[in-house]
Amino acid sequence: MANNTSGTNASCAYNFKVVLLGEGCVGKTSLVLRYVEDKFNDKHITTLQASFLNKKINIAGKRVNLCIWDTAGQERFHALGPIFYRMSNGAVLVYDITDEDSFQKVKNWVKELKKMLGNEVCLAIAGNKIDLEKERTVAIEDAEAYAVSVGAKHFLTSAKQNRGIEELFLELTRRMMERAREADQKASSLKRSGSARRNIVVVDDEVPAAGPRAGCCAGQAS
Template sequence: MEAEKNFKVVLLGEGCVGKTSIVLRYIQNTFNDKHLMTQHAGFFQKNINMAGKRVCLTIWDTAGQERFHALGPIYYRGSQGALVVYDITDNDSFIKAKNWIKELKAMLGNDIVLCIIGNKCDLEKTRVISLEEAEAYAASVGAKHYSTSAKLNKGVEELFLDLSKRMLSKNTTSTPGASNSASTSNRSERIPIVPESTETKESCCSK
């Protein structure tokens, strides 16, 4: 049976904030302290059954290195959802996340469901971006803030479930409570767009 709804989701943020680790935790339930650095982009697919509706998520994982920044519009054009990730221990990554949000809103307006993710919440003791500041900023741009730890598998499943509900709500007229339950199929895959680098990230990049 084909999916009733197909949603494109783009994953944005600076290098070393843990974007790939978040999606790998969600798709494969795996975590590696060291992994291959994303080059340009790759995408993952996941089928979700939500209260009788079959939803296919196509999640585009983009490279965070500065030299790939100009390619961003190529990947987020046509997206229904965006996950903008920052590292709670890195103020610069939060500033860069705001820049991504500005670009997304300039290109897609209010047509996209925005999520701002503070990753590495397992490193709470070295947090430099307060939760209050991040949540206030998210509210100011019409986004929702989430806290995750790909390393400890905290908040990841909930993030994608809530995103899917929000995209369904924006794109369909459903009866009250129609999306209160969900299950995922065992079909998921990662399809790299280009070969990845042989360089490995340090463990700080993956949490």
């Protein structure tokens, strides 16, 4: 996978790109606005193409900058998806718990993400609008089982009630940090092994025979 993170610098700062994906009207924009600005608007906000917000947090003494891309869910914008989610470190796939179709569409987004980014991208699935629990059509058990099957974490969220959102982004960020450390360790290991290989002298053990005497010695050497 391409180098998705800028890694860490001397001040232990991480920079991660996170993309929000899901159908229109599932609450992606409301979710990210609640997380970044602690705001909620009852009126539906339509995202055209994509917009992004930054959120700076501190985890275990390490500074993290999240660049969160909020993408449009309307069908006519789907073709633009790859432009916005390439080079992402993490993805939040949002569905509306009262809309079964929006949950099924999440599966298509996951397939696209894995096709483009492989298994390196960290995934979180958000069952949004749990303030409408009485209207639920997506079983929690089904959503959680699916999340496990694709290596994702499942969260229940409500932008209106500010529930589950902080936990979602905190867990996703921790996983991205762990993935970045693993990538750094792997790169360092490869670098060290590369240096070691450069110090190895390759000896050709197929010494040409210089006559009967050499052949005899070769036979006794074993």
